[in-house]
Amino acid sequence: KNEVEQSPQNLTAQEGEFITINCSYSVGISALHWLQQHPGGGIVSLFMLSSGKKKHGRLIATINIQEKHSSLHITASHPRDSAVYICAANTDKLIFGTGTRLQVFP
């Protein structure tokens, strides 16, 4: 069993829909990262959080340390949100999930 697991693996949505991507981890962590990998391959850090919630534009990340679970929400999704979303857990190193591929159709 992977120490960091994401669900779903693949997700399709219509433009405007509310999106939720989940990340569960089985190890003790100091923080959790959410990353976005564009179709062209580039990786961008979206959030790093250790408790509660963070918001940036239409993106919201939450974490529940007790339940070892984090979610990334996208409100009013748009085709340009199509990407692979990756979570990574801070232990003594970064442990990456395998990613959730999101496709948003007009």
Next chain:
Amino acid sequence: NAGVTQTPKFQVLKTGQSMTLQCAQDMNHEYMSWYRQDPGMGLRLIHYSVGAGITDQGEVPNGYNVSRSTTEDFPLRLLSAAPSQTSVYFCASSYTRLGTQYFGPGTRLLVL
């Protein structure tokens, strides 16, 4: 600022050849890392550095060497390429070791 740059973007090697993947950053970050990304797997750490002159092994270091002579540069050397090293390689830098990671654009390597 250019951020993190990597060269080349794409490379084809024959088994047994050697090459160096270049990585540079202009953010004065002490921490730099090399990852490989393979289908169906999360990013895996190859080597990392916590400052000039200091490097350490990550999760999958075999077949790779690194050096860090300056804060800016962190090259990754493939000593004798093998088909198992076909992958996409990402260099990353950060202000703190496990802080926000800044990734380069990646190098796609094909070993025949």
